[in-house]
Amino acid sequence: MAFAATASSAPAIPGSNFTRLSSSNELKASQVGSFRPVDRSHFASTSLNVSQRRNLVKPVNAEPKRNDSFVPAAATTAAPEVAEKVEIKVDDYEQLAKDLDGASPLEIMDKALEKFGDDIAIAFSGAEDVALIEYAKLTGRPFRVFSLDTGRLNPETYQFFDTVEKTYGIRIEYMFPDSVEVQALVRNKGLFSFYEDGHQECCRVRKVRPLRRALKGLRAWITGQRKDQSPGTRSEIPVVQVDPVFEGMDAGIGSLVKWNPLANVEGQDLWSFLRAMEVPVNSLHSKGYVSIGCEPCTRPVLPGQHEREGRWWWEDAKAKECGLHKGNLKQGEAVTLNGNGNGLAQSNGNATVPDIFNSQNLVTLTRPGIENLARLESRKEPWLVVLYAPWCQFCQAMEESYVQLADKLAGSGVKVAKFQADGEQKEYAKQKLQLKSFPTILFFPKHSTQPIKYPSEKRDVDSLMAFVNAFR
Incomplete structure (x- = not known):
């Protein structure tokens, strides 16, 4: 199918019919199709055992332009005051995922916006997930959009x-x-270290940590994940789930809900929807780009290639995730494999993933170091120590807050440290350091031989600081 342009010709997206308008540099879809309208009666059977949210929210999508000093709500880490606290239960969302499995993306989007109001936002990457914004608009509800x-x-x-x-x-x-x-x-490593070391470290700095900050200001988020995008990592994603990796504004495991309205939509059907609704799309699509990320890590795909072949093409095609959806990777699966064949494996044992909790205000304890600390009956200063494994997704999720805590406690008389307790150190940590799961946080008081274990799953800076202040 030919691609028509006013000035020059460009290749078309397979199976599409786009026309470039003379008044715009963006693409508009011209083919008309159909989509399923929302059936609100479907929601009657999908109610949750969740406290009623506030009914009125500020229409964020209708706000006037903000000045440069405005800090977006998704970037804040402090939870706003609400009338009632939402109680999130894993079983509720597992059942809801089953109930909505056959629902249209419009129905799923409407349900998500209805349940969470101003505490939910759409994650927009600049690719075909613009469909999420179109669906949100069609619900008639206020909605928010953020991007990395x-x-x-x-x-x-x-x-x-x-x-x-x-x-x-x-x-x-x-x-x-x-x-x-x-x-x-x-x-330290140059502009293109990811070609040699794998993309995980760069993605962690440029994408994962900014996303973590954004999600700490939310109770739920909406993604454009589809099962057919990556058979190796996304084939089993549900339409809604308790986020397995990131934390929301209430902090702790289970404090964030993840919605995937496009989970059951195939790529060709999604593009039919975009054409039918004349939704603007990224002009890179007309040049052979399907999955679009950062410029150095994205390239066009050839006919017959899977769309994820264009992302991090120098690595193993079976597990191409940047870290934003690391929960899709099952325990024991490879995280990445670089062009030199050096695997960065996620496992319960000797993982060769990059270390975490890196800060000049953090002390790295060796096995003899923590043994000596544990034996002391009288210490000059108290110590806070995290027992961790670099591959553990929950350790990674608390990395930013723990490093911030170390920076905050610098010079206060409290030492902040880390001890890698996986592999051959795990049995010792289980027997002597109360380790049951990663991460485990211990406080060693000045005048006590017995460390105090942090009991909560809330690992934000304020919660950890309250724990320290209770004993120092």
Whole structure:
């Protein structure tokens, strides 16, 4: 099918019929199709045992332009005051996922926005998940959109962001990586270290940590994941789930709900919807790009290739996740395999993944070091120690808050440390250091031989600080 343009010709997306308008640099879909309208009666059988949320929310998608000093709500870590606390139960969402498994994306989107109001936001990457924004608009409910600007996106993606904002009358809440962390990574390893070391470290700095900050201001988020995107990692994703990796504003495991309205939609059907609704799309799609990420890590795919073949093409195709959806990886699966054949395995044992909790204000304890600390009956200062495994997703999830705590306690008289307790150290940690699961946090008081174990699953800075202050 030929691609028509006013000035020059460009290749078309397979199975599509796009026309470039002379007044715009963006693509508009011209083929008309159909989509399923929302059937609100379907929701009668999918109610949750959850406290009633507030009925009125500010229509974020209708806000006027914000000035430069405005801090988007998704970027805040402090939970706003609410009338009632939502109680999240894993079984509720497992049942809801079953009830909504045959529902349309519009129905699922409507249910998500209805349940969480202003405490939920759409994660928009600048690719075909623009369909999420279209579905949100069709529900008639207020909605929020955020995106991760890694600093290395294609120019076409930035242009697309601007077009989406103008088309839908919204302001995307952008999240940026920490400049100090990016500077350290680039200075130490160069601009393209991921070609040799694997993409995990770069993605962690530029994407995962900014996402973690965004999600700490939410109770739920909406993604564009589909089962057919990556058979190796996404084939079993449900339409709704308790997020297995990240934490929400209430902190702790189970404090964040993840919605995947497009989970059961096939790529060709999604594009039929985009064409039918004349939704603007990224101009990179017309150049052979299907899955779009950062410019150095994304390339067009050839006919017959799977869409994820264009992402991190120098690595193993079976497990291509940047870390945003690491919960899709089952225990024991490979996280990545770089071009040199050096595996970064996620396992219960000797994982060769990059270390975490890296800070000049954190002491790294060896086995003799923590043995000596545990034997002392009188210490000069108290110690806070995390027992961790670098491959553990829950350890990774608390990394930012623990490093912030170490920085906050610097010079206060409390030592903050870490001890890698997996592999051959695990049995010792279980017998002598109360280890049952990762992470385990211990406080060693000044005048006590027995360390005190942190009992809560809330691992935000304020909760950890309250624990320290109770004993120092």
